[in-house]
Amino acid sequence: MNLFKIFIAAFLIDNVVLMRFLALCPFIGMSTGEDKSIGMGMAVTFVTVLATCVTWPIYRFILEPLGLDFLKLLVFILVIASLVQLVEFYLKKSAPALYGSMGIYLALITTNCAILAVTLDVISNGYSFVESLVYATGVALGFLLSLLLLAGIRKRIRCSPIPRFLKGTPILFVTAALLSMAFMGFSGLVK
Numbered sequence: 001m002n003l004f005k006i007f008i009a010a011f012l013i014d015n016v017v018l019m020r021f022l023a024l025c026p027f028i029g030m031s032t033g034e035d036k037s038i039g040m041g042m043a044v045t046f047v048t049v050l051a052t053c054v055t056w057p058i059y060r061f062i063l064e065p066l067g068l069d070f071l072k073l074l075v076f077i078l079v080i081a082s083l084v085q086l087v088e089f090y091l092k093k094s095a096p097a098l099y100g101s102m103g104i105y106l107a108l109i110t111t112n113c114a115i116l117a118v119t120l121d122v123i124s125n126g127y128s129f130v131e132s133l134v135y136a137t138g139v140a141l142g143f144l145l146s147l148l149l150l151a152g153i154r155k156r157i158r159c160s161p162i163p164r165f166l167k168g169t170p171i172l173f174v175t176a177a178l179l180s181m182a183f184m185g186f187s188g189l190v191k
Helices: 003-013 024-029 034-063 069-094 096-102 104-108 113-124 129-159 169-186
Strands: none
Touching: 003 129, 003 169, 024 104, 024 129, 024 169, 034 069, 034 096, 034 113, 034 129, 069 096, 069 104, 069 113, 113 129, 129 169
């Protein structure tokens, strides 16, 4: 498949948050401002691409040839958890303010189902190593895009007259649903 098509499909058409409804916890929790959204998006991008770089060869050259396919879920989760620990150590040393603002959401990258979904998708779709990296980058940047979109909309929501029963999380989910419907328009973009 064309690398550009793989990227566009991962970035817009099958957006991990708005079309597949994965990673909703960090989507809602880390979209309070652009800085937090960018920080979380970059951390998720790093972990997603690196996890794909590590898990693809492990599966293709170790698990599959030895008939240990059934261990892929366990192995992939261990790899992702290890990589998140590396990101956490790095942010703690190099960007303490960002590390502090991320709080529990940084640890939630470990259990971020979107990252695990990417590592499993590249195997089930039969992507080559390069196609896997393009797909992982597209998914991660699509996650970043959705965070930034919601962060921008949240700025407007703070100034808007919202009925009391919709204030807080309910209006965020209504907004996410409307964003999701808008993203459905991309579904015919790539065949």
